[in-house]
Amino acid sequence: MRLEATTIDIGTSRPLVLLNTFDADELGAHPLDRVRIGWEGETTTGIVKRTDELVEPGIVGVTEPLHHVHGDVGITLAGTPPSVRCVRKKLDDVELGRAELERIVRDVHEHRLSDVELSAFVSAVYANGLSLAETKHLTEAMSGVGQRLQWDRPVVADKHSIGGVAGNCVTPIMVAIVTEAGVTMPKTSSRAVTSPAGTADVMEVLSDVEFSIDEIERIVTDTNGCLVWGGGVDLSPVDDEIIRAENPLSIDPEGLLMASVLSKKQSAGSTNVVIDIPYGEGAKVESLVAARELADDFKRVGDHLEMDVSCAITHGTDPIGRGIGPVLEARDVLAVLEGNGPDSLRLKSLRLAEMLLEHCGVDASATEILDSGKALEQFRTIVAAQGGDPDVESTDLEPGEESTTVRADRAGITSRVDNRQLSDLARRAGAPRDSGAGLVVHRTVGDEVELGDRLYTIHAETESKLEEAVSFADQLEPIRVRSKADALIERR
Amino acid sequence: MRLEATTIDIGTSRPLVLLNTFDADELGAHPLDRVRIGWEGETTTGIVKRTDELVEPGIVGVTEPLHHVHGDVGITLAGTPPSVRCVRKKLDDVELGRAELERIVRDVHEHRLSDVELSAFVSAVYANGLSLAETKHLTEAMSGVGQRLQWDRPVVADKHSIGGVAGNCVTPIMVAIVTEAGVTMPKTSSRAVTSPAGTADVMEVLSDVEFSIDEIERIVTDTNGCLVWGGGVDLSPVDDEIIRAENPLSIDPEGLLMASVLSKKQSAGSTNVVIDIPYGEGAKVESLVAARELADDFKRVGDHLEMDVSCAITHGTDPIGRGIGPVLEARDVLAVLEGNGPDSLRLKSLRLAEMLLEHCGVDASATEILDSGKALEQFRTIVAAQGGDPDVESTDLEPGEESTTVRADRAGITSRVDNRQLSDLARRAGAPRDSGAGLVVHRTVGDEVELGDRLYTIHAETESKLEEAVSFADQLEPIRVRSKADALIERR
Numbered sequence: 001m002r003l004e005a006t007t008i009d010i011g012t013s014r015p016l017v018l019l020n021t022f023d024a025d026e027l028g029a030h031p032l033d034r035v036r037i038g039w040e041g042e043t044t045t046g047i048v049k050r051t052d053e054l055v056e057p058g059i060v061g062v063t064e065p066l067h068h069v070h071g072d073v074g075i076t077l078a079g080t081p082p083s084v085r086c087v088r089k090k091l092d093d094v095e096l097g098r099a100e101l102e103r104i105v106r107d108v109h110e111h112r113l114s115d116v117e118l119s120a121f122v123s124a125v126y127a128n129g130l131s132l133a134e135t136k137h138l139t140e141a142m143s144g145v146g147q148r149l150q151w152d153r154p155v156v157a158d159k160h161s162i163g164g165v166a167g168n169c170v171t172p173i174m175v176a177i178v179t180e181a182g183v184t185m186p187k188t189s190s191r192a193v194t195s196p197a198g199t200a201d202v203m204e205v206l207s208d209v210e211f212s213i214d215e216i217e218r219i220v221t222d223t224n225g226c227l228v229w230g231g232g233v234d235l236s237p238v239d240d241e242i243i244r245a246e247n248p249l250s251i252d253p254e255g256l257l258m259a260s261v262l263s264k265k266q267s268a269g270s271t272n273v274v275i276d277i278p279y280g281e282g283a284k285v286e287s288l289v290a291a292r293e294l295a296d297d298f299k300r301v302g303d304h305l306e307m308d309v310s311c312a313i314t315h316g317t318d319p320i321g322r323g324i325g326p327v328l329e330a331r332d333v334l335a336v337l338e339g340n341g342p343d344s345l346r347l348k349s350l351r352l353a354e355m356l357l358e359h360c361g362v363d364a365s366a367t368e369i370l371d372s373g374k375a376l377e378q379f380r381t382i383v384a385a386q387g388g389d390p391d392v393e394s395t396d397l398e399p400g401e402e403s404t405t406v407r408a409d410r411a412g413i414t415s416r417v418d419n420r421q422l423s424d425l426a427r428r429a430g431a432p433r434d435s436g437a438g439l440v441v442h443r444t445v446g447d448e449v450e451l452g453d454r455l456y457t458i459h460a461e462t463e464s465k466l467e468e469a470v471s472f473a474d475q476l477e478p479i480r481v482r483s484k485a486d487a488l489i490e491r492r
Numbered sequence: 493m494r495l496e497a498t499t500i501d502i503g504t505s506r507p508l509v510l511l512n513t514f515d516a517d518e519l520g521a522h523p524l525d526r527v528r529i530g531w532e533g534e535t536t537t538g539i540v541k542r543t544d545e546l547v548e549p550g551i552v553g554v555t556e557p558l559h560h561v562h563g564d565v566g567i568t569l570a571g572t573p574p575s576v577r578c579v580r581k582k583l584d585d586v587e588l589g590r591a592e593l594e595r596i597v598r599d600v601h602e603h604r605l606s607d608v609e610l611s612a613f614v615s616a617v618y619a620n621g622l623s624l625a626e627t628k629h630l631t632e633a634m635s636g637v638g639q640r641l642q643w644d645r646p647v648v649a650d651k652h653s654i655g656g657v658a659g660n661c662v663t664p665i666m667v668a669i670v671t672e673a674g675v676t677m678p679k680t681s682s683r684a685v686t687s688p689a690g691t692a693d694v695m696e697v698l699s700d701v702e703f704s705i706d707e708i709e710r711i712v713t714d715t716n717g718c719l720v721w722g723g724g725v726d727l728s729p730v731d732d733e734i735i736r737a738e739n740p741l742s743i744d745p746e747g748l749l750m751a752s753v754l755s756k757k758q759s760a761g762s763t764n765v766v767i768d769i770p771y772g773e774g775a776k777v778e779s780l781v782a783a784r785e786l787a788d789d790f791k792r793v794g795d796h797l798e799m800d801v802s803c804a805i806t807h808g809t810d811p812i813g814r815g816i817g818p819v820l821e822a823r824d825v826l827a828v829l830e831g832n833g834p835d836s837l838r839l840k841s842l843r844l845a846e847m848l849l850e851h852c853g854v855d856a857s858a859t860e861i862l863d864s865g866k867a868l869e870q871f872r873t874i875v876a877a878q879g880g881d882p883d884v885e886s887t888d889l890e891p892g893e894e895s896t897t898v899r900a901d902r903a904g905i906t907s908r909v910d911n912r913q914l915s916d917l918a919r920r921a922g923a924p925r926d927s928g929a930g931l932v933v934h935r936t937v938g939d940e941v942e943l944g945d946r947l948y949t950i951h952a953e954t955e956s957k958l959e960e961a962v963s964f965a966d967q968l969e970p971i972r973v974r975s976k977a978d979a980l981i982e983r984r
Contacts, residue, residue: 009546031505032740080740087741120611248609249576430520
């Protein structure tokens with residue numbers, strides 16, 4: 001069937017082919033069927049959507065990933081990509097080989113799988129698990145697509161946190177300390193997906209974070225490190241697609257988590273990596289036993305990939321630092337570098353930096369580098385190299401002007417601080433888009449509290465966002481205070 | 493956030509909410525997030541799509557299922573529906589309770605789950621299975637939504653084939669015999685989804701098949717039976733949604749298969765049901781052992797539902813009848829009723845009709861009813877009641893005029909007839925949309941074949957469709973002839 005192609009934006013990253021119902025019937029094409037599109041000697045495939053309205057008969061609408069398709073095109077029905085058979089095999093709990101995992105990764109990368117098929121892969125891995133061999137093959141397949149950074153050095157340091165802890169912006173502090181100690185650490189970080197601030201969002205308060213590979217190489221040559229947004233350089237891009245299917249289900253199967261983290265590190269050219277595994281109620285990993293198993297698996301897969309991996313098991317029940325949200329976290333980061341700031345953030349940054357330095361075989365004291373002010377100086381150098389103001393101080397950073405403070409409605413002990421609820425609340429207040437929006441947390445677990453004491457403060461940039469956050473907060477209890485006389489938590 | 497709503501058709505049955513990227517960022521809404529929409533005192537939920545182009549800032553586009561949303565509407569972020577937690581529980585291999593399955597079915601029915609979530613449910617059931625209790629609860633939940641047929645009779649007969657066999661149009665013959673014997677059989681059938689002809693497509697060659705519930709009741713009152721399209725009366729509609737997620741993966745987990753079949757039967761008011769389970773290489777059930785297990789499970793779930801279920805295990809490796817495609821199958825059906833027609837179709841229809849009559853406690857001979865011509869007469873009565881020409885004869889039915897016959901390129905034995913390849917080929921020729929398109933199969937497994945003997949004939953309604961089918965046939969070997977001297981099938 002020959003049709004005239006036109007690009008159309010229906011808000012999707014999938015390569016969709018919109019056919020008028022009349023043409024679709026003529027072709028025998030059902031929703032989610034694949035069609036092969038041929039034009040000017042080239043061919044590609046897309047996924048069918050039928051519409052009575054968006055395109056006329058004789059016209060085919062293609063979405064953004066197919067924007068190069070144009071003019072008079074030939075459309076024929078195409079079969080299901082072979083990787084769908086591999087997905088079914090995994091659903092049948094059969095171990096997949098290297099070539100099969102490569103095929104899945106390639107088809108995901110080229111957007112050839114529908115949401116149904118991608119979700120089936122993620123679900124199959126969640127239900128049936130991945131063997132270590134599968135994890136290794138998947139990691140290599142994932143770092144095999146997209147770009148790669150290359151460094152002409154024997155040791156390239158990196159860190160990753162598996163997440164779930166609010167605040168927790170240790171990365172800028174670690175990079176300042178580790179690069180000051182002479183170890184190269186070209187750090188690529190993510191923006192927030194479901195959290196109120198990714199490291200890239202926090203760093204963006206202080207400097208640019210979007211750079212080309214050439215620019216990153218220049219920054220690292222000049223300063224020994226960087227703190228940039230990884231999404232700008234297309235490292236292991238399949239990861240983002242997989243996360244898109246995991247998020248709605250709130251699942252993060254271990255094999256995919258490891259492949260996701262380690263493929264990014266491999267693509268970034270890292271040799272020595274410390275992975276932060278926060279554990280505890282409400283964190284991604286809920287028990288110490290599970291955290292230890294995950295750490296051992298990370299090290300095993302790292303060995304296969306010839307990457308030195310160490311893991312830090314950390315407290316995952318409380319936020320780290322006081323601020324939650326881009327500006328508030330950047331303020332904490334600067335305050336720690338200036339010699340003040342929240343203890344929890346200072347301590348965790350120091351311990352992880354020490355581990356990473358030791359892991360890289362460097363004999364230097366993280367505490368000395370921080371306390372001497374050298375880390376602050378080095379951080380300012382990186383900020384300047386990334387186009388920011390090197391003279392910025394923590395007191396220059398102002399959160400959103402609209403604010404309200406939530407106070408204890410009883411005296412007692414802070415029995416629980418819920419990371420998830422705090423994150424959701426900071427997002428309602430506008431974070432990460434409104435960089436000044438977020439929370440300041442005044443209490444940690446175990447603190448004694450009097451009636452009327454401050455629990456947390458909500459900051460927003462507009463009155464309406466503050467109102468929305470406050471009314472949302474009324475439905476939550478992100479910081480729970482129990483009376484000292486309480487023994488039961490709940491009766492059901 | 494307040495926006496102006498407008499309906500937009502982007503070829504989907506999902507309740508999507510298209511927001512301009514600007515508004516979506518302002519709201520903090522990511523793709524696949526849910527939003528609550530409020531207008532004129534009503535509220536509903538939809539799934540977010542972001543677009544730069546399709547809607548302007550200030551406008552919200554809603555798809556067909558939300559067509560009642562209009563005017564000035566309020567949009568707020570909404571959480572994930574609770575049934576997604578139940579899906580995750582099933583992925584964790586935890587048995588779901590009645591209320592949890594009801595919640596999933598309700599949310600699927602109201603299109604509240606995204607493709608990712610729906611696929612995760614189907615994948616979870618495939619990977620972890622459903623217990624008999626879960627299957628029973630799911631069946632009841634599925635027949636609890638949509639419409640129900642009610643019959644003021646103690647015995648209402650029904651049949652179902654789990655499918656996968658080309659041709660196989662036994663239903664019209666069975667209905668004619670069983671209703672002639674005095675048993676009510678109000679048969680609702682499906683149209684083809686992935687096959688070249690559903691029973692409803694075949695019957696539509698001879699009469700109308702789309703009727704309201706009132707009209708169906710009138711036809712059944714007048715003739716004791718009917719042969720109508722079930723999709724027109726919304727019986728167990730969740731089934732269609734689940735099939736939409738199963739098809740791309742070519743999976744049909746046993747628990748969902750049973751729930752799908754039995755919920756339709758329960759909604760149709762059936763009391764005595766015969767289920768045809770074809771088995772063999774390439775069929776849905778590949779071994780006799782698996783067929784027996786499935787049959788036992790069907791009977792057990794039927795018991796729970798107070799429905800008498802019998803199962804017929806049949807040959808699933810060969811097509812039944814000679815024709816594949818609406819007109820060609822209708823011709824076979826009429827020919828059998830006229831006392832001729834392919835033996836395989838005659839024999840299978842008779843055996844299943846005998847089973848169903850016995851199962852309903854009726855002492856009548858199916859063979860006698862067929863051979864006496866009474867079944868033909870009764871069939872004509874139903875055709876007339878459904879607005880068709882009662883005097884139609886098999887020789888009146890002409891398949892598509894464009895045809896070509898594929899012949900044996902060697903002498904030997906027909907070693908394999910591939911149902912799947914024949915079905916795909918008949919679809920390429922235009923079936924079911926072009927009702928005259930399809931195949932006539934000249935050989936069955938075990939037939940001796942001389943060089944140049946006819947294997948199958950392709951019929952199409954247009955020259956271009958015939959050409960497409962012929963070039964597709966060149967890549968297949970739907971009927972395989974092996975030399976009598978061959979012992980090996982393949983060397984690898």
